[in-house]
Amino acid sequence: MADWKSVWSRRQAAGAGSPLQALIDLDGFDSGAGRIREAAWRAYVTEIAGRLGMHAGDSVLEIGCGSGAFLFPLREAGLRVAGLDYSPTLVAAARAAMPDGDFREAEAGEFAAAPRSVDFVVANSVFHYFPDDAYADRVLAAMLGTADRAVAVLELPELDCRDDAEAARRGLLSDREYEAKYAGLAHRYFRRESFSSAARRHGFDAEMFGQSIDGYAQNAFRFNCLLRRISPA
Numbered sequence: 598m599a600d601w602k603s604v605w606s607r608r609q610a611a612g613a614g615s616p617l618q619a620l621i622d623l624d625g626f627d628s629g630a631g632r633i634r635e636a637a638w639r640a641y642v643t644e645i646a647g648r649l650g651m652h653a654g655d656s657v658l659e660i661g662c663g664s665g666a667f668l669f670p671l672r673e674a675g676l677r678v679a680g681l682d683y684s685p686t687l688v689a690a691a692r693a694a695m696p697d698g699d700f701r702e703a704e705a706g707e708f709a710a711a712p713r714s715v716d717f718v719v720a721n722s723v724f725h726y727f728p729d730d731a732y733a734d735r736v737l738a739a740m741l742g743t744a745d746r747a748v749a750v751l752e753l754p755e756l757d758c759r760d761d762a763e764a765a766r767r768g769l770l771s772d773r774e775y776e777a778k779y780a781g782l783a784h785r786y787f788r789r790e791s792f793s794s795a796a797r798r799h800g801f802d803a804e805m806f807g808q809s810i811d812g813y814a815q816n817a818f819r820f821n822c823l824l825r826r827i828s829p830a
């Protein structure tokens with residue numbers, strides 16, 4: 598049976614396209630319902646950065662950064678970027694794309710909070726690969742402890758949409774084809790309330806909104822969560 602870590606560790610560069618499109622593709626947004634083009638990706642990252650108030654010189658850490666597709670436009674905008682991911686191949690690609698970034702091969706679940714040491718901590722399209730809710734809660738708590746200003750947990754599958762999302766994922770596959778392709782590769786689904794209650798416990802405000810990346814077929818099933826620290830430094 599497959600597992601997500603081996604899936605992500607086997608990703609290979611397709612080779613074609615711009616440097617950023619190559620990272621987007623490597624990070625899994627390259628086929629079917631998950632496909633995202635560079636212009637739409639840039640607009641998405643720019644929108645999130647604007648909502649969070651990110652500026653040149655700020656620091657950002659991504660948990661589950663993959664090859665760094667989300668960080669790449671932020672670095673172009675002058676932010677200092679860092680990331681961790683459990684896929685050695687994707688971490689190597691991030692280092693090659695952003696040699697001045699600080700990239701580590703690590704399990705998100707082993708990430709320990711370094712209190713208020715980074716301006717922003719983000720995770721784009723990562724939490725649904727986590728093994729269970731306790732793991733996700735632990736990672737979120739470490740992100741909230743580490744961020745001096747805000748946390749963004751993005752591309753979260755919405756629990757209320759699970760049946761529709763799974764039907765879309767199943768697509769035209771027969772039961773046998775689906776089982777062969779996805780055995781052991783379940784996605785987790787989340788309630789908005791679990792993020793707003795974690796935010797309250799840690800002294801953050803929560804803003805949630807549905808996903809809207811141009812041309813992205815998963816928009817209807819995903820939400821974003823921005824958590825801003827209430828207490829000043």
Ligand SMILES: C[S@@+](CC[C@H](N)C(=O)[O-])C[C@H]1O[C@@H](n2cnc3c(N)ncnc32)[C@H](O)[C@@H]1O
Pocket residue numbers: 601605606621624625659660661662663664665666667681682683684687703704705706720721722723726727
């Ligand atoms: C869909 S990709 C997104 C990559 C990147 N965040 C982006 O937006 O382009 C999901 C990433 O999460 C990473 N990942 C999933 N579970 C993880 C875990 N438990 N610890 C570390 N990385 C994980 C995978 O290796 C992969 O790079």
